[in-house]
Each structure stands twice: as structure tokens, then as C-alpha cells.
Amino acid sequence: MNPIYFTPGPSQLYPTYQQHLQYAMDLQLGSINHRSNVFRDIYKHTDEQLRKLLNVPSTHSIFFASSATELWERILLNLVAEKSYHFVNGAFSKKFFDFAQLLQKNPMQIIANDGQGFDMNQVEIPNDIELICTTQNETSTGVYTSSTQLSLLKDNNPHALLCSDLVSIAPYSSIDYTKLDCTFFSVQKAFGMPPGLGVLIVNHQCIEKSIELKKKGYNIGAHHTFESYQKNYLQFETPSTPNVIAIYIIGKIAEDMNQKGIDNIREEIKLKAEMLYNFGNESQLFTPFVESETHQSDTVIVLNSSVDSSIIINHLKEKGFHIGSGYGSYKKNHLRIANFPATSVDEMNQLIELMKEFELSYL
């Protein structure tokens, strides 16, 4: 049996990934021109399938970049003249804030302790803030912010554009795109693909803001500006030669997911998450790091580890199950377990049984 990756990205490939890759090779998609009808049809298909899967309305465009990290930069350059606001509760939301500092966007931040979330009704955001940056699923600590809370944030702050990093949660969370101006994610998490593609979903207000900033003389960058994205998108092209094969495959995987049904996918993830948290609640060695249930992520489950995490990680690896260590300073004290659509209920069950066996032998 091949090892199974429960790592929080790169992660287990979606079961149909390899067959789509083989078909892409058979179609010679690695050699096709990105300004041809073959490519335009691919982009159109991927756009349709992602739109259906994520429930994206026609107010929003779907663009491609190389990674979510690149997109942090593009979003800040294109949507902020002077001031952004950041919800920081872990390493990745902090990096988004750090990018804003490097790009000299005078960012403000509200910080929650690691493992804790925010109550959006308690947060006051100044009137001069142009962009609010949130991270729905903090991959480093497994803290989740509900879509309802994100929508509330927009209701309370209609003066600012609202952006949410959906890395490690899309397509699991159900987003109300009438409230979210800008979202993005990378494909090596819950879409079960190798890294190399980022997806950006923005509405017309974002594109207009970017054009306005450029007109006013702000440096919005040269590559992947929202204006160049949109201009090319109108004919299902990209500003420059993109990762054609990844754009093809994410469309096919979204199609597979649509056929399975997003509700079924969400139910399965919910079930697997409950299994893992139940294990954590009963375990003496591995307890949930995020205490508040409303902030516990269903897609990246972080457990405190009373034993050096490398011991159980290596033990599980020998059995063919890869899980993640803690992030940064939590490396030895946490386990991070991805719960993405690519792994089955049965596989999650096997993983939990192995962890139980480990605990029994250890205690």
C-alpha cells in the first residue's frame, strides 16, 4: 500500500488526480498554446466547475496565480493604497500582515492568542481602512472563523473591502459571496493537487479599486495586476503563460466533486472531523489545541501532544500514515492532521485506530 498523506499541505492527492494527469498528457496539454481555443475551453470549463462547486456568483471573476503566497502580495498591491487591517491568530495570518508591512501599506492588526478566534461583533475597524484581511482557517494552529462571522464583519464594515484567505478550507466552507469581495486558496490543500497553482476570486469592486489605484499613480505591480487579469479573463485567457495542466486538472477535480455533491463532501469531512475530535477528547496524550468548539477547524485538526510529536509521527509513518508536526515553535508539542476530501472515512478510522494503539502501548 502507498503511504497516505494526512499532512496539511502538500497533502494526499485527490483519488482521480492521476487519471486526469494521464489524460492531460494524452491530450498533449503540456505543449498547447495558451492563446488557443483549446486553452480557452479549458479555462471556461474550470471556471464553470469551480463556480458551481464554490457557489460563486457572476459578480466575481476567477483568476489563477502560482500560489496563495503570491496572492497575498497581489491582493495588497491591487486593493490597498494606504491602509489594510489584519486579523492575526497564527503564523499564516501573520505572514499576510508581514507582507503588508513589506509593501508599506501601514497595516493595522488585531491579534488573538494562538488557538483562539475572534468575535467580530467586538472588533472596531477604523473608517480609513481599505481592505480587511482575514484567514478563515489558520493552517498553523487549526483555528476556524465561521462564514457567518465573516459576513458579520462585512455588515459591520461596509466601507472596506473584505478578503478571506481560504487556504486549507476551500471548498469545505460555504461562503456568502455577496459579503466577500476577495477570496483565494492554493490547490495543494483540500483540492488534493501538487503545489503550483493559486486561485483568486474577486468581484468588480476589487477590479475597479485596482484600476483607480493605478490611475492615481500607486505602484500596483506589473505582473498579475487585476486589470490585466480581467482583460484576459473576458476571453478566458491569462496575462502570461500559466500552469495549463494544473488549470485543467482543478477543473476536472471540481467536476468530480460536483458529481459527488458538495453536500456529501462536506458531510464526510464533518464526520471525519468529529471522529478525530472525539478521539482527542477521550485521549490522555493527544487533546484538542483549540478549546472553543466554534473555532475548531474541521479541515486542519491540531492536537496537543504530551509526547515528543516526532515519536508518534515516525511511528505512524512506518505504518504508512503521514501526519504533520506542529508549526514553528509548536513543532514538538502539536500534531496537525489534515482532513481533506482526498482521504476516506475508512482511512481516517485506520489512522485513529493506530493512534489509539500507540497510546495504549505508551501509557
Add this chain to the structure above:
Amino acid sequence: MNPIYFTPGPSQLYPTYQQHLQYAMDLQLGSINHRSNVFRDIYKHTDEQLRKLLNVPSTHSIFFASSATELWERILLNLVAEKSYHFVNGAFSKKFFDFAQLLQKNPMQIIANDGQGFDMNQVEIPNDIELICTTQNETSTGVYTSSTQLSLLKDNNPHALLCSDLVSIAPYSSIDYTKLDCTFFSVQKAFGMPPGLGVLIVNHQCIEKSIELKKKGYNIGAHHTFESYQKNYLQFETPSTPNVIAIYIIGKIAEDMNQKGIDNIREEIKLKAEMLYNFGNESQLFTPFVESETHQSDTVIVLNSSVDSSIIINHLKEKGFHIGSGYGSYKKNHLRIANFPATSVDEMNQLIELMKEFELSYL
């Protein structure tokens, strides 16, 4: 028989590409962590093989981005405070200049008419220029600038950093890296891979310049800064999750090319180029666009087409041979034929025979 792509990128895949891809899948490289030893060993191997193939000395580091287009931006942000200088003789060198304008780098340009090159001894570059940007092989028009001319440019202008875009020519040209501070290329040209990876090769002066600009308060961007690249490179890591599989495969293809021998690869390309130019010199319908032999590219051969180019392009496509149309306003008047390592002498011969047959039937 599968169609053969003589298009100037994306182009024919290198003959060993698919076997390396399959092996990458077998190794589950799509799921591995980019901060693991498995990835570090991949980066190290690719670094070694590219270094050997391109004769890159230890003064230079090798970094990865998503495309050459992205790298235009990164290079300008990291190496220019106030002023860049651009050799423009076609659409792609012009885009490099356009990026500098968008990034507000007060760029200067010297323009050659389409199809013409430069004599570097005739060019005077102001003393306040920080970065000289050249394009060794202008993919839009098939104009080549010799490595000797590039070196001469550095000898004449030691005050500036010298950059050359090697898209559509690396690894064919032999570069003297004691003269070139910065070079870059994408993999969907002469390396015979699908798009999705750019390669950047810079020396210590470039990294120091970037650090100096940041210290002085210039906005050098947040993603893929030269400082973050170098810091990660020292342990064979990347600033963020990269296109792992493409980094693996370019290392394997470089290894294949090293085994074949770069001299043999260059001789084969030279021979195929001579075959094509000989055909053009004898043809009544298809004559070389670049008249000066010293400026004729061996890797992207552009021919004037006395017939609407789409007629012969479609004719050849029906026979299984894809070639490129002219770029931009030359769409109907030019043919662009890629002469990369992925196609054999025999295949080039077949293509030329088909073009001869077409000409005979047409005249």
C-alpha cells in the same frame, strides 16, 4: 503518431519528460513537504545538474519562480532603485521595458527595428543606470544577440548590473557568468516541459543590491525577494511552497542533457537550424525574416511567409506538425519555428520536406 510541436513555447515535451513525471508520481512527490529532506535533496540535485549544464559558477545562486514573466518583475523590484536600461527589439524585450515603466523605474530604452540586432560597441549607457536588461533571443522575431556581445556590454559598462533574458535559448547558448550578473528563463521552451516554472540565476552582487535597496526603504516587493530566496537557498529550500514536481523534473532533464552532452545538443540544434535556414534561403515563399546572419536565432527561426501563414500552418497541422504563426502584427506574415532539443534531426527533416512539398504544390 502523436503531433509534434515546433511551436516556440509551450513546445514539444522533452522525450524523457513523461517517464520522469511517472516516477515523480510513483514517489508521491505531489504530497511531500517542501521543508523535508526529500525536497532538499531534489533542489540540490536540480541545482547541481543545472549548474553543470549551464556552466554556472559558485558565485551564482539558482532560484525558482513561476514564470519568466514573474521574474521580469522580481528582477526590476530587487535590482533597480531608480533607473534601468533596456535593449528592445521585439515584443518580449518591450514587455520587460513596459514592466519597468509600470514599476516606476524610469527606464531608458534603445530600440532596434524588428528583425535587427544591436552592436554593443555603438551603445553608450549613462553612468546612473543600475541595471541593463537584454533579451538574448527575442522570441517574437527570432533575433539573437551573441554571448560575446553580451560580455562586451559588461566590459563597456562595469558600473551597472547586467541581466539577460534567456527564455527560448537556455541551455543552447554558452554564457560567460563572470559577465552576466542575472539571467533567467522559463521551462516550456528549450527544456521541453509544460509551463509553470521559471529559473533565476543571480550572483552575490544582485543579492547585496536587493538587501541594500530594502535597507534604504525601497519597496522591493514581499514575495520572492532575493534576500528571502538566498536565505532559503542556503538550506535548499524555497521561500514558499513551490512547484515541487517541476523542480524535480527539470533536474532530471538537465541530467539527461548532461549525459547526452551539452556539446552534442548544441551541435544538433546548430545542424537543424542550418537545415531550416538553408530551406529559407532557397525558398521562394518562405525567406528568413532576420537578414543579418549574426543575428539569426538558431532556436527560434522566423520566416517571412508570402502566403497567409494560417494556410501552411493548418496544412502542416493536418500532417501532425505544429508550427507557430507570426507574433502580434506579424501573425499572417511570419512563421515561427522552434528548434529545441526535444525535436530530432529526423523530425526537422520531415518538417522541411513537408514545407517543400507545400511550396511545390502552391507555386
